[in-house]
Amino acid sequence: MRSLPYFCRGKVIHGFGRGSKDLGIPTANFPESVVDSLPADINTGIYYGWARVGNGDIHKMVMSIGWNPYYKNTKKSMETHVIHTFKEDFYGQILSVAMVGYIRPEKGFASLDELISAIRSDIEEAKTKLDLPEHLKLKEDNFFKTSISTTADQIMNGHRL
Ligand code: ADP
Numbered sequence: 064m065r066s067l068p069y070f071c072r073g074k075v076i077h078g079f080g081r082g083s084k085d086l087g088i089p090t091a092n093f094p095e096s097v098v099d100s101l102p103a104d105i106n107t108g109i110y111y112g113w114a115r116v117g118n119g120d121i122h123k124m125v126m127s128i129g130w131n132p133y134y135k136n137t138k139k140s141m142e143t144h145v146i147h148t149f150k151e152d153f154y155g156q157i158l159s160v161a162m163v164g165y166i167r168p169e170k171g172f173a174s175l176d177e178l179i180s181a182i183r184s185d186i187e188e189a190k191t192k193l194d195l196p197e198h199l200k201l202k203e204d205n206f207f208k209t210s211i212s213t214t215a216d217q218i219m220n221g222h223r224l
């Protein structure tokens with residue numbers, strides 16, 4: 064995928080309440096505007112990269128890009144699981160992400176247990192891959208150095224210039 068690494072940010076919105084949090088894997092959803100700006104070569108599936116909530120620390124993340132059932136699968140969704148335990152939810156805050164690499168396509172799972180163990184292994188793969196020097200350096204990218212105003216309505220997203 065030529066567009067990787069891909070940098071974007073947007074306000075965290077409420078998802079479809081599929082209870083990701085109950086599985087121990089909460090996923091922060093991006094608004095439609097961010098999803099619609101994705102380059103065409105970014106396929107659906109599971110990605111890994113870096114994430115920052117507001118002006119907080121930069122953490123490892125895994126992201127699922129999938130077809131949004133709410134819109135009869137005509138629109139995509141982007142859901143980020145930040146590999147960190149937060150004290151509180153962060154709905155309404157600006158999430159900045161660098162999508163660095165691709166793990167696998169979307170799959171159907173026969174059971175919830177299978178789904179959870181697949182996500183756990185995605186998380187392990189993300190942790191290992193992100194320790195590679197070429198991925199670690201993206202944490203230092205200027206994209207993450209910008210101070211974010213949480214009230215900003217105008218949010219830049221897309222390719223780094
Ligand atoms: P929703 O359907 O609203 O997306 P989830 O059960 O997927 O609900 O929970 C997502 C929310 O949980 C995020 O929007 C965020 O506010 C909060 N959250 C807390 N910890 C994390 C985390 N480590 N990664 C992602 N979201 C988190």
Ligand code: MG
Binds near residue numbers: 079091
């Ligand atoms: Mg979610």
